[in-house]
Amino acid sequence: MRACTAEEFTALRTIIDRISPIPDVEWQYASQFLVAEDFAGGAFLQRAGDNPQASFVIVEGAVRIYYLSRGGREYNQAFLCEGQIAASMRSVIGGIPSKFFIQAMRPTRxxxxxxxxxxxxxxxxxxxxxxxxxxxxxxxxxxESRQAMTFESLEERYRTFLDEYKDFPYRIPNYQIASYLGITDVALSRLRRRMNLV
Structure with missing residues (x-):
């Protein structure tokens, strides 16, 4: 961990003020609490079983949130990038070990x-x-939106995914998309051909 740079502090203010504006005097007070952490691509911000005491505001880069099945299969839950907050809220708020992993998909600040x-x-x-x-x-x-996807057909789930992540600034590999949809790479390839998206 390290001190925030002026550029990172400005980026944080922009991100937070978009959610709910904070007065200058409050930002001046809050600055004493802020620290930054950098992660290489593939590095874990958090692992299942960890008991994190912080949320991560993504200033640059992208992460994925995923679960492991008992058989060791990965299931992506979400992809997050600049301006978003990655956290296990049940861990941060409740002090309960996290059930999922947060992994950097590329170098991430x-x-x-x-x-x-x-x-x-x-x-x-x-x-x-x-x-x-x-x-x-x-x-x-x-x-709620993610849960609603479980009642959609595979084609509807894929269209929902494409709509939800249409502005995602980084390419998400097909095998990661397949994991998000809960299917195999082969099934996703068939689906894309059927939908004329290849």
Missing amino acids: TILLRRDSVLKLYDRNDCWNRLGRVSAEGALIGL
């Missing part, structure tokens, strides 16, 4: 929002509580 620091901010000013509420609402909407 993050700013850590540690739970103890966030709690101090919540106690200090309602603007931070509002940020927490709006962030939680966004996470719940995302979870």
Whole structure:
């Protein structure tokens, strides 16, 4: 871990203020709590079984969130990039070991929002509580959307994926997409041919 650069601090402000605006004086106070961490492509921000005490704000790069089945098969849950927050909320909030992995898909820079620091901010000013509420609402909407996909046909799930990630700035390999959809690479290739997307 290291101190945030001025560029990273500005990027964080832009990301957070888009979610819920924070006054300058609050940012000045919050700056004392901020640290950055860099991850090489393939490195883990968090592993299943970890008990993380921080969320990761992605300043540059991309990560994937995935689970392992009992048989060791990977199931991608989400892909996140600049301007998004990666975290196991049940771990950060509840102190429960994480059930999933967060892995950098390419070199990734993050700013850590540690739970103890966030709690101090919540106690200090309602603007931070509002940020927490709006962030939680966004996470719940995302979870509901992901759950709704389980009732869709494979073609509908793939179209939902394409729509959801159409603005993702990095190429997601087909085998990672197949894992997200819960199918094999071969099944995805067949689906793409059937949909004339090859």
